Amino acid sequence: MKNRSVAAWIDSFLAERKLRANSIIITVYGDSIASHGGSVWLGSFIRLVESLGLNQRMVRTSVFRLAKEKWLVSEQIGRKSFYSLTASGRRRFEHAHRRIYDEPVTQWEGGWQIALITSGKLNHSQRDGLRKDLLWEGFGLIAPGVLAHPSDSSASLIEILHENEVHDLVVVMQARTLGALSSRPLQELVRDCWNLETIAQDYQRFIKRFHPVMRSLKTAHALDPEQCFVVRTLLMHEFRRVLLRDPQLPPQLLPKDWPGETARRMCRDLYSLTQCGAEQYLMDVLETVEGQLPPPSEDFFRRFGGVLAKDCRQDAA
Amino acid sequence: MKNRSVAAWIDSFLAERKLRANSIIITVYGDSIASHGGSVWLGSFIRLVESLGLNQRMVRTSVFRLAKEKWLVSEQIGRKSFYSLTASGRRRFEHAHRRIYDEPVTQWEGGWQIALITSGKLNHSQRDGLRKDLLWEGFGLIAPGVLAHPSDSSASLIEILHENEVHDLVVVMQARTLGALSSRPLQELVRDCWNLETIAQDYQRFIKRFHPVMRSLKTAHALDPEQCFVVRTLLMHEFRRVLLRDPQLPPQLLPKDWPGETARRMCRDLYSLTQCGAEQYLMDVLETVEGQLPPPSEDFFRRFGGVLAKDCRQDAA
Numbered sequence: 001m002k003n004r005s006v007a008a009w010i011d012s013f014l015a016e017r018k019l020r021a022n023s024i025i026i027t028v029y030g031d032s033i034a035s036h037g038g039s040v041w042l043g044s045f046i047r048l049v050e051s052l053g054l055n056q057r058m059v060r061t062s063v064f065r066l067a068k069e070k071w072l073v074s075e076q077i078g079r080k081s082f083y084s085l086t087a088s089g090r091r092r093f094e095h096a097h098r099r100i101y102d103e104p105v106t107q108w109e110g111g112w113q114i115a116l117i118t119s120g121k122l123n124h125s126q127r128d129g130l131r132k133d134l135l136w137e138g139f140g141l142i143a144p145g146v147l148a149h150p151s152d153s154s155a156s157l158i159e160i161l162h163e164n165e166v167h168d169l170v171v172v173m174q175a176r177t178l179g180a181l182s183s184r185p186l187q188e189l190v191r192d193c194w195n196l197e198t199i200a201q202d203y204q205r206f207i208k209r210f211h212p213v214m215r216s217l218k219t220a221h222a223l224d225p226e227q228c229f230v231v232r233t234l235l236m237h238e239f240r241r242v243l244l245r246d247p248q249l250p251p252q253l254l255p256k257d258w259p260g261e262t263a264r265r266m267c268r269d270l271y272s273l274t275q276c277g278a279e280q281y282l283m284d285v286l287e288t289v290e291g292q293l294p295p296p297s298e299d300f301f302r303r304f305g306g307v308l309a310k311d312c313r314q315d316a317a
Numbered sequence: 318m319k320n321r322s323v324a325a326w327i328d329s330f331l332a333e334r335k336l337r338a339n340s341i342i343i344t345v346y347g348d349s350i351a352s353h354g355g356s357v358w359l360g361s362f363i364r365l366v367e368s369l370g371l372n373q374r375m376v377r378t379s380v381f382r383l384a385k386e387k388w389l390v391s392e393q394i395g396r397k398s399f400y401s402l403t404a405s406g407r408r409r410f411e412h413a414h415r416r417i418y419d420e421p422v423t424q425w426e427g428g429w430q431i432a433l434i435t436s437g438k439l440n441h442s443q444r445d446g447l448r449k450d451l452l453w454e455g456f457g458l459i460a461p462g463v464l465a466h467p468s469d470s471s472a473s474l475i476e477i478l479h480e481n482e483v484h485d486l487v488v489v490m491q492a493r494t495l496g497a498l499s500s501r502p503l504q505e506l507v508r509d510c511w512n513l514e515t516i517a518q519d520y521q522r523f524i525k526r527f528h529p530v531m532r533s534l535k536t537a538h539a540l541d542p543e544q545c546f547v548v549r550t551l552l553m554h555e556f557r558r559v560l561l562r563d564p565q566l567p568p569q570l571l572p573k574d575w576p577g578e579t580a581r582r583m584c585r586d587l588y589s590l591t592q593c594g595a596e597q598y599l600m601d602v603l604e605t606v607e608g609q610l611p612p613p614s615e616d617f618f619r620r621f622g623g624v625l626a627k628d629c630r631q632d633a634a
Contacts, residue, residue: 112490116506118460143435144461154495171502173429175492178471185488189433 005216006227013209013234014053021054021062026071027237028052029085030093032229032282035300036293039084042074044287051230075289082289099248100240101303104264108250111152112175115161118145121169130170133160138247140193148175150190150250182252190253202242203259207266210235214270225284228277231270239267268304276312322533323544330526330551331370338371338379343388344554345369346402347410349546349599352617353610356401359391361604368547392606399606412476416565417557418620421581425567428469429492432478435462438486447487450477455564457510465492467507467567499569507570519559520576524583527552531587542601545594548587556584585621593629 028049033040046059054062063083066072071089075082085093115134117127131147137156139147149157154174161167177186190196213231217223246260254260279296286293301308345366350357363376371379380400383389388406392399402410432451434444448464454473456464466474471491478484494503507513530548534540563577571577596613603610618625 112492114490114492116460121502121505143433143463146460146463158495168496168500169502171500171506172495173431173492174495175429175431175490178475178489178491179484183485183488185438185486188438189488 001222002224002227003216003220006213006220006224006231009213009216010227010230010234019052019237021058022065024052024054024233024237025049025059025062025066027240028233029072029089030097030240031233031236032278033286034085034090034093034097035296036282036286037288038090039082039288040293041287041289042081042083044285045083048229048282048285051226052233077289096240096244100236100243103305104248104260105151105153106251107152108150108181108252109152110150110176110181112148112150112177113139113154113157114142114146114148114173114175115139115157116146116171116173122166126164126166126169130160130164130166133164136244138249140190140247142189142193148193149247150253181250186253190249194247194249196247196249196255196258199242199246200255200257200259202245203263206238206242206263207259209238210266210270214266214273217270217273223274223277225277225281228274229281232274232278235267235270235274239263268307271304272307272309275308279312318539319541319544320533320537323530323537323541323548326530326533327544327547327551336369336554338375339382341369341371341550341554342366342376342379342383344557345550346389346406347414347557348550348553349595350603351402351407351410351414352613353599353603354605355407356399356605357610358604358606359398359400361602362400365546365599365602368543369550394606413557413561417553417560420622421565422468422470423568424469425467425498425569426469427467427493427498429465429467429494430456430471430474431459431463431465431490431492432456432474433463433488433490439483443481443483443486447477447481447483450481453561455566457507457564459506459510465510466564467570498567503570507566511564511566513564513566513572513575516559516563517572517574517576519562520580523555523559523580524576526555527583527587531583531590534587534590540591540594542594542598545591546598549591549595552584552587552591556580585624588621589624589626592625596629 028045029038033045042059042063045063046054046056049059063072063074067074067083070086071092072083073086075084115130117131117134122130134147134149134157135141137149137160139149142148154172157172158167161170161172177183180186217231242263251258283293288294301310345362346355359376359380362380363371363373366376380389380391384391384400387403388409389400390403392401432447434447434451439447451464451466451474452458454466454477456466459465471489474489475484478487478489494500497503534548559580568575600610605611618627
């Protein structure tokens, strides 16, 4: 049974935010379908996302476009179209999912990852591509042509260099600052090179937006599966949007009242709260080549540090 | 007894190079007087440097100017003036002497010392001073506002930050390059950021210049003390001039035919060859407040990796 204040919240959210169909479909595939095998019958998918304000025409146009962009691939079996995540779509998700669902690294020993993109034999497009990917990963421009990120691990940097096929063309360094980890010059470097204020505002807006529905769901008598799915999808859609812009700097370099941790806690709690309902809704609505949707993969239960319920019947009891 | 080909070489050197009095007096104080207590009677000093083409008037003008620049301080005892190195003059020498007389560090593990001089709260003159000192120390501008030197030790960088009183105003990092120590992008970085070609030419000119006198001294029957002193002084004057411009990059980053090591070996051999004669000449000519010049300090015998003779009488025998 639908909760009225949750329904009102969803209506006003959808009216206010005007979500783009492509973007919300990416969210649904990433958050809900990837962990259930990654392939569903288009008809059942259209039914699923109706609740998010998308009609059949919008969905058909979008999945067609996403197939052209190599996120999805379609397969016709009889009169039914099945849309599956491509390998490259999965890879793109994996990278984002690590940032979204994994607990962030809060331990920092003072390491920095540095790439000198003015040096070496990069051509214009290689330089632009590398620069874009590094900024997206949270690197900051600490001097003209020098991109750096405060992190002890070089894994992301090396991955990006290989993806851009420039690993043997760029000077990359692993550094440690001399002196205190959060000295005044470091604080100023961070303030100058990363746009933390905008991101803090985005986090605050996120917290404020989801606070009412969190309260409604917490005090509700019973949770409606469809509402759980919609709230969870909107939650991840918004959280992803802010989080992927967050350079994920270590706590020692963040301003004192940084709202990132509060936002993540809220996201985790609301995800946990809607999990059983949302998963039940997916199982009820979605259909695959084999018929019923497979249960979520092991990875799913590791999201948000493993707080999710393994057995929803028990949880409901 | 003067060797004629050595005398001819000295004459042509002095005619060609037109040494500035201030500069050559600094060399004599640094190379010959600092290790013998650092203080001598002006009259004896004038006699010492006559052989370098300086007359009494030139020396008096120079030491007066060097006293104003706080390199030297004068003391009048009776009718005699004694000129001593100041504490700050000694400090300035010590730094240069480490580069000149110590064996260079040829072991390199891939470390880099980095200073971000655009960051922090540096004012214009602090930034200029720091920049000048770091460039002088061999740092290269690897990106606008980013000075770096390939070295495993941060000692020089920290010393320079403290001398400039900016150690808590600048972001400094210790880095390691990822991948091979002498990858192609690193080689290109070095070629772009350091002016190695000019320095290589200077080293080659130095080698060519001192080669004839080295041969003459090696084949000479006996060495003349005054000539030994003059050759050693000119040697150190020229070697210092080139060496202090050399950024002292690790062997892995230098061009294949780098002449720095050949120049240093030549300098060491010629220093060794002239040592006993030059030292005897100093003892013969120079006079201090106490009368005779004290013997060289322990430090002196550590120059050039300790190849100098401890006992010249034995050596002469």
